[in-house]
Amino acid sequence: MAGRKKRITATGKSGEDLAVKYLETHGYRILDRNFTTDIGEVDIFATDERTLISVEVKSRLSLDYGTPAEAVGYQKVKKISQVTSQYIKKYRLNGVPVRFDVIEVYLNDRTVNHIINAFDSYHNCRT
Numbered sequence: 001m002a003g004r005k006k007r008i009t010a011t012g013k014s015g016e017d018l019a020v021k022y023l024e025t026h027g028y029r030i031l032d033r034n035f036t037t038d039i040g041e042v043d044i045f046a047t048d049e050r051t052l053i054s055v056e057v058k059s060r061l062s063l064d065y066g067t068p069a070e071a072v073g074y075q076k077v078k079k080i081s082q083v084t085s086q087y088i089k090k091y092r093l094n095g096v097p098v099r100f101d102v103i104e105v106y107l108n109d110r111t112v113n114h115i116i117n118a119f120d121s122y123h124n125c126r127t
Helices: 002-025 074-090
Strands: 029-036 041-047 052-060 098-106 111-119
Touching: 002 029, 002 041, 002 052, 002 098, 002 111, 029 074, 041 074, 052 074, 074 098
Parallel strands: 052 098
Antiparallel strands: 029 041, 041 052, 098 111
């Protein structure tokens, strides 16, 4: 079981690294990675200089268990929303527009699918 956990962690880190490169290449500035609170974690906080963007990264080696974005269900969205609220409070970003994105990383061919505004908040989940 420990080997599986290490493999999942390595897959996640590799996917997050690709997502960061993608975002930076497309003009986003990375503010934080793996921001963790007692509620949960947000993989990446970025900005396009107007909007705070909370990014969930999901990586897959295959589609055996569905697309990466399909793994972002209601409970995950709720946690991301709550952690984002804590980030806003911590850094006093009240009034800054917020967007929630999902980045799917397909590790076999190292491709990225950026789903902009994947959900509004856990009250208005589109997944």
